[in-house]
Amino acid sequence: MSELDIGILALQGDVAENLMSTMEAMNELGIDGSVSQVKTPDQISAVDGLIIPGGESTMMGQLSITNGAMNSLKEKIESGIPVLGICAGMILLSKNSKDRVLGATKQPLLDVLDVEIERNSFGRQKDSFEAEVSLDAMDIPSFQGVFIRAPAVLRTGSGVETLGKFNEKIIAVKQGNILATSFHPELTRDVSLHKQFVKMVKDSKS
Numbered sequence: 001m002s003e004l005d006i007g008i009l010a011l012q013g014d015v016a017e018n019l020m021s022t023m024e025a026m027n028e029l030g031i032d033g034s035v036s037q038v039k040t041p042d043q044i045s046a047v048d049g050l051i052i053p054g055g056e057s058t059m060m061g062q063l064s065i066t067n068g069a070m071n072s073l074k075e076k077i078e079s080g081i082p083v084l085g086i087c088a089g090m091i092l093l094s095k096n097s098k099d100r101v102l103g104a105t106k107q108p109l110l111d112v113l114d115v116e117i118e119r120n121s122f123g124r125q126k127d128s129f130e131a132e133v134s135l136d137a138m139d140i141p142s143f144q145g146v147f148i149r150a151p152a153v154l155r156t157g158s159g160v161e162t163l164g165k166f167n168e169k170i171i172a173v174k175q176g177n178i179l180a181t182s183f184h185p186e187l188t189r190d191v192s193l194h195k196q197f198v199k200m201v202k203d204s205k206s
């Protein structure tokens with residue numbers, strides 16, 4: 001099977017929007033592939049690339065444990081498949097996370113992305129905003145970032161590349177096969193970030 005199969009973790013959050021953006025990205029690139037919602041360990045183990053969407057990281061972590069997906073997610077990511085973590089997805093991937101106001105909260109994390117996260121780093125729901133960001137290392141000089149109760153990266157480990165900052169805060173990182181953003185690329189019509197991710201999946205498969 002040469003087709004790419006990209007899974008969107010569908011426990012909670014912006015699943016449909018990521019499905020659409022990924023299909024559009026494949027379409028624009030002329031790449032054959034399928035995009036599916038994944039929940040169970042079997043579904044997770046079958047994909048070539050995975051998107052963990054934005055939503056609520058505490059809930060997503062709890063649901064992953066309840067349905068047995070947590071271990072499969074960790075194994076699959078450690079096996080080297082490309083992963084895109086968005087907002088809550090970025091938090092779930094991290095080694096460490098604390099809330100800007102509440103401090104350390106014990107939430108389940110995948111512990112695969114060597115960063116420390118500050119949750120709700122830009123404020124709460126009412127402080128959500130849009131801003132132009134640049135991700136030059138991804139060949140995306142300008143992107144409209146939608147930030148909703150967005151986290152920021154406070155500290156990065158040695159293997160982590162900073163891809164973008166906003167107001168001095170790190171809002172996009174890459175560590176090998178793992179790409180993560182504080183903002184929501186699926187909530188704009190610009191699919192350039194999803195395209196870069198689809199290319200990562202294609203390259204890792206060939």
Ligand code: GLN
Nearest residue numbers: 054055056057087088149
């Ligand atoms: N603040 C949310 C969390 O901690 C993330 C918000 C989002 O994904 N838009 O999970």
